Amino acid sequence: MEAKKRGSAKGKRKGNSNVQQSRVGRDAFFNFMKKQRHEMGKEANAKLDRKEREEIANKWRKLNPQEKATYGSALDLSGGQVEGSSGQVNVSVNEKGFTSRCSPDRFHQTVEKLSNQKRLAINEIGFGKVASLCCTRLHRKLCKFLTERFNPDTSSIQLHGKVIGISAVEFGRVMGLQNTGEVVELEWLVEDEKVKELVKSFGGNGKRLLVRDLGEQLEKCENADEDFKVRFVMFALGTVLCPTSSPSVTGNYLTFLTIPGKIETKNWADHGFNFLCEGIRSFKAKKVLYVNGSLLFLQLLYFDSILHGGVYVDKSLDPIVSWDNKSVWKMIIWVRKQGGFDSPTVRVVSKHSPTNEVSRVNLERIVQEVAVSLAPIIQAEVKRSVEGLAITLGPIIQAEVQRSMLEFTDKVMSQVSSFNKDARQHLHPGHEDVNQTKDSPLKERDQGGESVVKKKGEEASKLKEKGVVDVNNTWMPLPDGQSFSEPEV
DNA sequence: TGTTGTTGTGAATCCCTTGC
DNA sequence: GCAAGGGATTCACAACAACA
Known part of the structure; x- marks a missing residue:
């Protein structure tokens, strides 16, 4: 690993590990050797002969512990200065922390x-x-x-x-x-x-x-x-x-x-x-x-x-x-x-x-847990049964549903139409189109009545034109762009 | 909203291996 | 035994989430 990379301020370690102390000692020698090699004008990876190695080793032995300690694990030769262990290991951080990956x-x-x-x-x-x-x-x-x-x-x-x-x-x-x-x-x-x-x-x-x-x-x-x-x-x-x-x-x-x-x-x-x-x-x-x-x-x-x-x-x-x-x-x-x-x-x-x-509270919780754990199983089973039924009865149900819907729509429209006709005759004898009357009480009724039914009738016609409804797709959007809401379990 | 816990990431350090 | 590289481990920190 490059010395420059080690010189980063990030990732400081605690300085109180016994293992680390011995390592620092060993690395200090390597760093001392690096510095000597640098002073000799040699490249970082250049090999040293036996005589040169002995010379460096003798110099190292003559250093006292304090001097050796200045050659910590990190060494930045670019600025001509040696960064000792104090530059890397924050010795002032003695207070032991506490953390875990238990998750x-x-x-x-x-x-x-x-x-x-x-x-x-x-x-x-x-x-x-x-x-x-x-x-x-x-x-x-x-x-x-x-x-x-x-x-x-x-x-x-x-x-x-x-x-x-x-x-x-x-x-x-x-x-x-x-x-x-x-x-x-x-x-x-x-x-x-x-x-x-x-x-x-x-x-x-x-x-x-x-x-x-x-x-x-x-x-x-x-x-x-x-x-x-x-x-x-x-x-x-x-x-x-x-x-x-x-x-x-x-x-x-x-x-x-x-x-x-x-x-x-x-x-x-x-x-x-x-x-x-x-x-x-x-x-x-x-x-x-x-x-x-x-x-x-x-x-x-x-x-x-x-x-x-x-x-x-x-x-x-x-x-x-x-x-x-x-x-x-x-x-x-x-x-x-x-x-x-x-x-x-x-x-x-x-x-x-x-x-x-x-306890009573816990009994409730247990019941809840059982319900929660069983719910997906029941849902899956019901879904599977419904799907099986749908495959078998699908075409028959679809045809019947469509037929009923159209019949129902026609009946409703017919009823509403006759109702309106009666109402118009009752309130405004001789007037055919009450919707044109401003602030008419019937307008309000109409908003929620005929026009809606008419709209539904149009939708039914559109459905009729579209043909078979896919019963397997419960999320099929409604013709007006709306969708069915998810049933609550 | 402040405190506490969780998680991802970059970097430093350690350990082991390899080549000489 | 020296010298270096690679991978594993450990650490610190920041961002985010959860909770009271």
Whole structure:
């Protein structure tokens, strides 16, 4: 990479990484060598002989640590000045930030668009509950707090003065995943050419797949086949189960995901939990900005672990299904009132066990959810039946409808015409054309009467001229340019 | 309307590989 | 072991969205 490119003001990194410190030392030597080469009047890529290299190495050894440090990772020779690490790494930014690529919202939005057939396929591989998640927003401050309180070495978390042990069992319970099966291993076959080909076949760059692309592919998949299942699992891993700081998912998962029937045999709860432990361990050790792993799990676990005043959710369901954005927000407000996330007044449950506790509000929500989830299925079934009927009875119905419409129109016109005739004779004996009379009470009647019927009669005639109406096209525009409104379901 | 969360992107840095 | 390149990872930031 070019030194000029590195000299940009954008993209400053935290300067407190141990890994980075050692790297800076190594890069400093390279930069020192570059400068020496420049001073020798040699081109940037010109080779140095052994004597010249030894000479430079001796000069480097004579420098003290402070001087060495001035040859940081970035080097701009264009101005004759050496830009040290202080020019690149903002050492004053010591306050650790906190962010994550965990994105339940993106996951939820994508799953929402999937067909029932695809949702059934998701159920088959054991990700049905994950796909039904309702809590799409992460409370960053809470997540940061929970990350700080979570000890990955002892697999425990300290909440409101109480230490709770958590494991893959909890992860499975909270996220609605099974905690049995084979261990998910990613360390093997990484360099296999076949894997690279596999990743490329899924639209990746040879090693990784972009989460964004996976989401788009899920919607575009025509069938809920094995290919769809693989893409879905990859998407779930990249958004809610094992998100990293990268906007992509490693292609190593494909080594086993692409084996038909393999997805269901893996222990995803165990993998998700271990991934989170490793992510938090790394976050604490390296003091990086991003946390790898499912922060959604930590957030849901927290809400599921505290005893609160009102029943906001259905405790008989898995937390991933029972907690939604509204109930989460209610809880956050409640906890704030109690003194915050670390308040000793908030009580924590000692043991998690499913109950049959269902509040009235939640019962309503469950009914609503069932209705919402069933509606598309019913609609599809009705549509299919109607379409079948339409094909069979279409021509007969069309002919009958047209005949009836014309008959009806003729009758109405005849009735209106005779009515007007009578009215004219009644009000203005001897006057044939009342429409010419200014401010006549009948004019008003006429606006909504004859002319409209006449218009309709003309339209009916036009329809008659046009011939057969396409009954399969429910959105066929009306002759006057209007269209039918969508029936409410 | 202000605050908070989400997402895409460019750039810096790190790690690994290759050639000499 | 030096020197460099390529790809992956990480970071910061801005724009946008969602929510109270």
